[in-house]
């Protein structure tokens with residue numbers, strides 16, 4: 001415990017096993033990534049356990065990335081370096097990187113004037129977003145596009161648009177653009193028919209070297225609008241969109257870092273180009289995200305129930321623009337991950353990733369949270 005944090009009610013909680021693993025991974029990370037700029041003393045992260053959740057100090061986070069305080073979003077604490085600015089607020093789960101919105105798994109907490117962020121958010125959101133080149137997807141050659149709903153399942157319906165039709169039209173346009181860019185594309189459906197969620201996941205899980213992009217549109221009040229992108233809630237956290245308070249390790253959690261990096265690339269391109277309201281990159285435990293063994297996102301391209309947006313998302317011109325955004329985001333993601341050698345070491349059921357962003361150089365989220 002150090003620097004201004006009171007001895008109580010905190011308890012520094014670094015289990016021996018975690019410490020050994022961290023040290024081992026730190027050595028490996030240093031050995032294989034000598035060019036990475038590492039915090040001068042990267043092994044010295046103080047981890048604070050508050051009400052069963054592990055946190056680190058944001059001051060240490062800023063130091064690790066070489067960030068300095070700067071002016072950012074009004075009412076937010078902002079730090080950054082170069083063209084990167086990160087903004088957040090005490091007691092809130094809003095988290096912005098370059099003005100793109102994310103929802104943290106746990107609120108930032110302020111104790112005695114010191115801001116703390118959970119180690120889960122640090123390893124599963126902050127670092128894969130700030131350093132996507134260190135994620136480890138292996139080689140990606142194929143995109144599985146999954147236009148949601150179909151057949152008797154229309155999804156959201158309004159006088160302005162029908163979701164299943166918008167999803168399919170968008171998917172077919174994304175396919176054409178991705179194929180022109182050199183990707184192989186597999187569609188879970190290319191016509192108006194019904195598939196179960198399990199069938200959609202099975203298609204992705206038997207397709208090698210792929211990522212999975214499920215395409216949907218939203219429903220809500222007439223005034224609700226904007227784009228949101230979902231990724232699987234990290235292991236050990238709950239999600240406001242989960243039907244149950246499940247926190248177990250799901251198949252989709254083995255791609256936590258890739259999921260958030262893919263979401264970032266697709267979501268940010270879409271918000272920037274369309275100017276739509278940014279509803280954020282959110283966490284969920286939707287069926288298609290839980291059991292998938294590939295990097296996966298569920299993209300919501302707008303609200304069929306909003307008169308203006310509903311008309312827009314069913315227009316050929318807007319669909320074409322949105323399809324280009326999704327294609328550009330996927331290309332950005334694959335560029336980021338292919339531009340750097342990757343190395344993977346597997347041990348038993350769980351995998352230990354070596355040389356990825358959450359190995360050693362930053363505090364690892366506990367794999368067995370006590371809550």
Ligand SMILES: [Zn+2]
Nearest residue numbers: 148155216217
């Ligand atoms: Zn839907």
